[in-house]
Amino acid sequence: MSNFESKDTADSQEKxxxxxxxxxxxxxxxxxDMHHIDELFQWLAAQLIEHCQAEVAEIWALQANMTGQLALQLRTLVTRDTTLPQHVVANNHIAEFTTRLFSEQRHYPLQAVKRLFSNYPASTLSRYGLNYVAGYYFHNTVERLSPARQTPPGTGRPVPFTLAILLFQHERRSHDPLATLQVLLPQTVLIAKNRGLLVVDPITSPPFSPYEMATPIPQHNPALHLWILIPHRRRENELLMSSNPLSRSVDIADKQARRVYSAIDGRKNMDALRRTTGLEAQELVRITKMxxxxRRVELYEPGGKLVNPVDFLP
Structure with a gap:
């Protein structure tokens, strides 16, 4: 290695x-000011946007139901451009790539999206200026991760602290963001633990087997989770209300349900609806099921595909 190459490497490492x-x-x-690990994830994703010149940062983690079955969950999604349609970066293609990181337990250094995705998702990403992607896999063999903040009580349990972080960039930068994450993540976990954001007593839930703790690979892959799905009013109800404005939601006996129904506009996802109405997650789930x-409401993926609510609502 030449002196110039050595200096470039040293400068890059220092940066x-x-x-x-x-x-x-x-x-x-x-x-x-943080009281839940999801607040840290949201903050971290925003910092990666700022410091790594990323356009999109996603943090995926494992989730487990009360029987211990593992699946993937998109815990955090932050975009530099707030007008970017969510379905561009939260869809089955992205979830399949994330599953690959978990299954292979490896990183994918920054590279063109066309090398990692098939033609349709790659061209869609490029159309929005997301030309490069890096995937970082992180697994801590000791710490446990609590269920997502919006998980209804009694429906989830702690899981191995395993993450996949995706960073999308417009252009290739001078250094790969994975190197920064390799330095950053272990210290971030330590800070989170000292703050009390990690599960302290894993004995409160049935333990995972040693194999699961060592290689936490999801058994199935629901690409989306409930809180990024978008409720839509059924079309026949919309037509009824347009012909009779006085009928707008007044025939819904439950007061809270009327409020939720009025807030549904076909644009807000479940998480945004929860924030808009101020309802607890469990209560919003109850009302949505009702x-x-x-037959007043249907659930759709961010990309516009109708979903079977049985797959998402407990």
Whole structure:
């Protein structure tokens, strides 16, 4: 290796270390206002957008039902451009790529999306300026991750602390963001643990087998989860209300259900609907199930595909 190459490598490593230290320094201050690990994930994704010049940052994790069956869950999605349609970066193709990271337990260094995705998803990503992607796999053999904040009580359990982080970029940068993540993630977990954001007593739930703890691969892959699905009013109800404006939701006996139904606009996903209405996750799930049973509402993927609610609602 020449002296020039050695200097370039040293400079690159120094920049990576400085980048990670800068984020960790900010985290030490921000962590005092965090009360759930999902708040840290949201904050971290935003920092990766800022410091790694990413356009989109996604954090995927395992989720487990009460029987211990594992699946993938998109825990955090942050975009630099807030007008970017969510279905472009939260869909089956992205989930399949994430599953590959979990199954192979490896990283994918920054490379053109056309090398990792088939023609249709690659061209869709490129159309929105997302030309490059990096995938980072992280597994901590000791710590446990609590269920997502919006998980209804009694429906989830702690899982091995295993993440897949996807970063989409417009153009290739001078260094791969995976190097920054390799420095950043172990320290981030330690800070989260000291703050009390990780599961302290895993004995409260049945333990995973040693194999699951060592290689936490999801048994099936629901690409989407409930909270990014978008409720739509059924078309026949919309036509009825347009012909009789006085009938708008007044025939819904449940007051909270009327409020939820009024807030459904075909654009807000379940998580946005929860924030808009101020309802607890479990209550919103109850109301959504009721409105679906009454044939007033349907659930759609961000890309516009109708889904079977049985697959998502407990």
């Amino acid at each position: 990576i270390t400085e980048q990670a230290r800068a984020i960790l320094s900010l985290l030490q201050k921000a962590i005092t 409105l679906i049973a009454q």
